[in-house]
Amino acid sequence: MTKNEKCRTVRASAAALLLAMLVSGCSETAEQTSGGEEEVSIPMVLIVDSSTGIKNEEELITEFNRIYDGKWQADVQWIMETEEEYRQNLKRQNVTDTLPAVITDLRMLPAFYYMMIQDGRIEELTEYINEDEEWTTMIEPAVLESCSEEDGSIYLGPISTAAFSCSGMFWNEELFAQAGIEKFPETWEEFWECCEQLSACGITPLALHTEGTAWAPMLIATAEAASTEEGAAFMNEFYPDTYQNESGLRIAQTLQKLFRYTTEDALYMDFDVSYDNFFSGQAAMIPNGYWMMDQIPEEWQDKVRFSPFPENKMVSSPETFGWAIVSGYSDEVKEGAAALLKLRTQLNMEQREELFAKDPEEMIPAERDYIAAYKNGPQLVPNYQVKWNSILQEKTLGEILPDLAQGKMTPEEFTAREDESIAQFMEEQ
Structure with missing residues (x-):
C-alpha cells in the first residue's frame, strides 16, 4: 500500500x-x-x-x-x-x-x-x-x-x-442498488456475477490502475489466490522462486479478468486516478484499507460501504x-x-x-462495516508488497500489467516476465 x-x-x-x-x-x-x-x-x-x-x-x-x-x-x-x-x-x-x-x-x-x-x-x-x-x-x-x-x-x-491495517473493498451502495444488487458478494463466483450485473446496467464495476505497485488490482488478485490451500501458502512465501506455477498463473489470470471491468483511463495511471474515479461515481468498487475512512468526502459518507473480499478475506501486514x-x-x-x-x-x-x-450510530456506514468485518475473524492474507522483490513491484508490474490487461500478453508470458525480475533482483544483491 x-x-x-x-x-x-x-x-x-x-x-x-x-x-x-x-x-x-x-x-x-x-x-x-x-x-x-x-x-x-x-x-x-x-x-x-x-x-x-x-x-x-x-x-x-x-x-x-x-x-x-x-x-x-x-x-x-x-x-x-x-x-x-x-x-x-x-x-x-x-x-x-x-x-x-x-x-x-x-x-x-x-x-x-x-x-x-x-x-x-x-x-x-x-x-x-x-x-x-x-x-x-x-x-x-x-x-x-x-x-x-x-x-x-x-x-x-x-x-x-x-x-487498522486491513484492506478490503469499498463499494458504492447507490450504484449497487441501481443494478439491483442488495449486498456485497460473499463468494468469488458471486463477485464476478456482480461485475457482470453492474456492467449490464452501464456501471463500471472497478476503479483500478497499473502504475506504482498496482496496489488496487493486486489486492483483489492476491486475495483471490488465497482461496486455495496452495494459494494461501504461496502468499506466505517470502521472495518466491518462481511465479510460473498454479498460484502465479491464477493471479495473472485474475488480473487480466479484472481489467475487463474498469475505467478506460486505468492503464499507466496510479492510485490517485482510481480514487478520483470512485469518488466521482464513475466506478462502483475500489479496494483499499481502513486508512481511507478519513479520505471519504463528507458528501459520500452515507453511500460508501466496506466489505471484506469474498470468502471473508482481508489483506493485512x-x-x-x-x-x-x-x-x-x-x-x-x-x-x-x-x-x-x-x-x-x-x-x-x-x-x-x-x-x-464508540456508538455505531455515531460512525459512518463504512466504519461500522469495517469493525463488524474485523470482529468477524476474517482470513488475513499477507500483503504482497512485503513478500515480493522490489524490481517486480516497482518496475516490472508497471511495464507488463498494461499488456496483460489489453490481451497483448498471456498469463504465461506475464509470469515468465515476473521470473525475469527474480533473476535481475538476485544479480543486484
Missing part, C-alpha cells in the same frame, strides 16, 4: 526539495531551554495527505512534543509527495547519509529493509520493547510477531493492533506500519525516538479502544 499505494497519491515533484531540506535540516541539533538544559531534536520526515490536507501522524507529533517539551522534540519536515516517492527517497538518503532519525514505510521495501539491518543502519529495538512491560502489553501478539525476525530480534517499532530508528544518531536522540515509538503504540491502542467502544 504500499502502509499507504495505501492512500490516495498525487504526482508531486518533491524529491529534489526533500533532499535539500534533509541535507540542511536533518542533522542532529539541540536547543537551549529556559532552564539551561539542551532540548534534543529528533529529525523526521512525514507526508501531507493530498486528498485531505491532513498531516500524517500530526496528533502523535503534537502529543509527543507536549509531553516531552524541554527534553525531546520531534522536528518534522512535512512533505507533500507520494508514498512511492518517499520510499525511493529513503534509498537516496541512505547513500548520502541524510536519513532522519525516525523513518517510516521501511518494511514496504523488503530488500532495502534487510540491507539496513545487515549494514547496521537501523537500531535493534528488542531490548527497548521486551524490557518494557508496559510497552509489550500494549502490542497484540500477532502484531509483535509480524514485526519480529526469525531469531526474535525486532527492528520495527510496532503499532498496537492489526485493527501490520509490520508495514512499523517505524525504525536510524543508528547513526546519538544515544539521546535514539532514546527520544524510542519514546516516540512507544507513544505511537499507546495512541494506537487507545484509538482501537475508543473506536470499538
